[in-house]
Amino acid sequence: MKYSPWSQEQALLLLATLREEKGPVLMALQLMQKEFGYVDPACVELIANFFNKSRAEVHGVLTFYHDLRTTPPTQHQISICVAEACQAVGARALEKEVKGKFANETNDAYCFGNCALGPAAMVNGKIIGRATLAKIEKARQ
Numbered sequence: 039m040k041y042s043p044w045s046q047e048q049a050l051l052l053l054a055t056l057r058e059e060k061g062p063v064l065m066a067l068q069l070m071q072k073e074f075g076y077v078d079p080a081c082v083e084l085i086a087n088f089f090n091k092s093r094a095e096v097h098g099v100l101t102f103y104h105d106l107r108t109t110p111p112t113q114h115q116i117s118i119c120v121a122e123a124c125q126a127v128g129a130r131a132l133e134k135e136v137k138g139k140f141a142n143e144t145n146d147a148y149c150f151g152n153c154a155l156g157p158a159a160m161v162n163g164k165i166i167g168r169a170t171l172a173k174i175e176k177a178r179q
């Protein structure tokens with residue numbers, strides 16, 4: 039996935055598209071991530087000022103949602119579902135194994151809607167059912 043390099047000017051142009059929205063903080067954070075691949079820390083103050091919110095409000099939303107990243111994405115992005123159904127079929131063991139090999143690329147996720155084929159993982163946007171380290175390694179190639 040191609041992202042634009044972080045730019046405050048570009049961020050302000052994007053925020054202007056949300057000027058009429060109600061409750062725009064989450065939408066603004068999602069928009070930043072969609073454009074830049076992550077939410078740059080400078081966005082917190084930028085969004086707070088733009089929408090007349092406190093930095094704490096914006097930071098609270100940013101840290102509540104696990105899908106929002108505050109660091110640039112790595113070349114490969116791996117998410118392991120650690121919600122209940124996947125935990126029941128070994129997701130925590132898989133998570134430990136995958137993080138042992140690809141720690142900086144791996145995040146937790148909470149249900150891809152693929153519970154019947156758990157443990158579930160997502161590699162570069164593609165869902166993998168009955169995930170194993172071998173399947174994940176293959177999907178990274």
Ligand code: FES
Binds near residue numbers: 125
């Ligand atoms: S609990 Fe893992 S995909 Fe639903």
